[in-house]
Amino acid sequence: MSNNIKLSIEILPVELFHYILDNLDIETIIFSVRHVCRLFRSFVNSYSRYILNLTSISKSNLYLLCRLINPHNIISLTLSNEERTSNQIDLFISLVRLRQFTRLHSITLIDINENQLNFILKRINLKLLTSFSFNIKRYDDRRIKTTNSFLTSIISQSNFRKMEFNLTTDRLWKTSWPLNCSIEYLIVNEDITMDNLIKILQCSPHLYKIILKQKFSKIINNISQISTLPICFRQLTSLTIEKLDMNTDALESFLLLTPSLVYLKLIGGQHMFDGKRWEQFIEINLPKLEKFEFYFDYWDPVKKTLTDLELIIASFRTPFWIEHKKWFVTCACDIKRSTIVYLYSMPICKSFLTYEIELQKNSLSTYSNIIDNHQFIQNDVNYLSLILSKALADYIQDKEATTNQLLFPKVTKVSIEFYEEWPLLSLQSLSIFINISQIVHMTLRSYYFSEYNQNVFIGIRSFIEQAQNLSSLIIQTGLYRYKLNLAIDNIHSIIPNHVKHLGIPINTIEQIQMILDRCNQLTTIKFDVRLTKFSEEIIKWFTDNTIDSTCSKGYKMVCVWIGTKKTQSTEISVDHKRMKFC
Incomplete structure (x- = not known):
């Protein structure tokens, strides 16, 4: 050099x-x-390309960011009134001048009230928006025309590309959807009818991708009549239906409207296990389909045998599936304990998966070279649920010596449920499933915490300490007062000091200060409480001992977005006069 x-x-x-x-x-x-x-x-x-996402921010950092960042340099904004950041949107608009956000390309507004939505949209530049996502938590019928006017203005922009919403059917129908709308990507969370969907597709010649997250049965109305109409949406090449609850006939009638699909993803609880019928329908009506992902689970009152599973999987072993499309399928059932049959493409297309050992023992695949199917299910799953039963312990002990790769390397969220007989082996053994160090969100659940000795909790804490990137920990017990008293100290002993979001049971007010002293990075905390009176005492404690904490009370819980301790300097929460909103 x-x-x-x-x-x-x-x-x-x-x-x-x-x-x-x-x-x-x-x-x-x-x-x-x-x-x-x-x-x-x-x-x-x-x-000048800041992405301002406030869904998990601390209150003190929110105040600082509003003081330090020039709004002109923010291109993406996400605000949330969700449980753990209750009333965040009102706080934000009180700290900034919304008219200074002149370069926003993307806005996401979660659990917003309709009056807040109107207030924000009135004061920002809508002409640059390429993406807009919102869900209204509280409607105000006095603002229907105003809201519709803003939405029409947004979707009429020539550079607008992506939209995600949950809007009531009547509101959506009243929204004026412009002809030749430029939108390309649509995500619908709830409340869209077939009529509304057709209207949107007819007005959106560039709309190539749709994700439908609501129950499919709520979308379909008079589908048999619609399918006979001369309607065809050839612009749509990607379709995802996440809650498929209609029969095959209704689904096929709908898919007849989308002959240009290249990608199709279906998740639901219907009996759609006929591979030959799928083959014939796809060859005739979806000739361009390149990727077909599905996950079906169907409850059948008749108990299944391996012979029954073999009959199901046989229809997916034709040259069409194996050689031409190379779409591989697994059929599984917990034959001993359940009559639910699972049929899914590989790799599994769901982001959340409950790992059940008995399903692995009783599964058949169309790919003969697979030893245990895991190489097909590992990459798409990012949220894994594990039930620590004896069957799982036996499986882990059998696989530890032979498994040299993670089964689920992309998992960042994990839910672990302890059974009464645990510990059957060290929690470190779960490393055959996940990379513990990359876990961001962890839920621990057990009705038996009061029956575990201290060594069990030491093992749990050692496991949690390996999760160096853990920011959210939820501990659920379901225990009532007496049994909770027996376990509460041990439960609190496993909390890591670096966690930012915590869900925890408590049974005395004094435990609040102990937890806050232990976890000095806490942003939000959700208390599992059993008595209404105790909920009020918790809220009063934060009112008396902190500045600007936001408390929200729900069923058997109190959630707190933590402000500043009164013993600390309060410089953060003052002197933001120049950021008064207009």
Whole structure:
């Protein structure tokens, strides 16, 4: 290497540095990178592609970000009134000048009230929006016309591409959908009828991708009549139906409207196990289909045998499935305990999976070279549920010596349920399923915490400490007062000090301070409580001992978005006069 080349960060082009910032979250940029040196500070100050996602932010950091970031440099904004950040949207609009957000390309508004929605949309520049996502938690019928006017304005923009919403059917029908709308990608969470869907498709010649998350039966109305009409939406090439609850006839009638599909994904609880029927329908009506993913689970009152599973899987072993399309299928059933039959394409197309050992023991696949099917289910699953039974323990002990790769390497969320007889083996053995160090969200659930000795809790804590990136921990017991008293200290002993979001049972007010002292990075905390009176005492404690905490009370729980302790400096929560909203 030439001595003339300066190996210095000072010669790094600002464009390259900004590209690096594109891959970091806003809190890391502002609270870490910005403070490294003057050069980094100047790079950060000139950065103009901030993605401001406030769904899990602490209150103190929210105040700081609103003071430190120039709104002109924010291109994406996500606000949430969800349980753990209750009333966040009102707080945000009180801290900023919304009219200064002149370069927003994407907006996501979660659990927003309709008056808040109107307030925000009135004050920001809608012309640059390419993506808009919202779900209204509380409607206000006095604002119907105003809301419809804003929505029409957004979807009429020539550069608008993506929309996700849950809007009541009558509201959606009253929204004026412009002809030649430029939208390409639509996600519907609930309340869309077939009439509304057809109207949108007829007005959107570029709409190639749709994800339907509501029950399919609520969409379909008079589908047999519709399928006879001269309607065909050839622009649609990608379709996902996540809650398929109609029979094969109704589904086929709907799919006749979409002959250009290249990708089809179906998740549901219907009997759609006839591979030959699928083959014939696809060859005739979906000739361009390249990828077909599905996950069906169907309850059958008749108990199944392996012979029954073989009859089902046989129809998916034709040359069409194996050689031409290379679509491989697994059929499984817990023959001893259940009559639910599972039929799914590989790899599994669901992001959430409950891992059941008996299903693995009683499964048949169309791919003869698979030893245990796991190489097909590992990549798409990011949320895994494990039930720590003796069957699972035996399976792990059998596989530990022979398994040399993770079964679910992409999992970042895990739910673990302990049975009474646990521990049957070390929790470290779960590392054959997941990379513990990359777990971000963990739920621990057991009705038997009061029966475990201290060594069990030491093992649980050791397991949790390996989850270095864990930010959210939920502990659920279902225990009533007496048994909870026996286990509460041990339960609290497993809480890691770096967790930011915590769900935990408590039975005395004094435990609140102990938990806050232990977990000094807590942003939100959800208390599992059994008595209404105790809920009020918790809220009063935060009112008396903190500044600006937001408490919301629900069924047997109190959720707190934690403000500032009264004993700490309160400089963060003052002096933001220049950010008054207009």
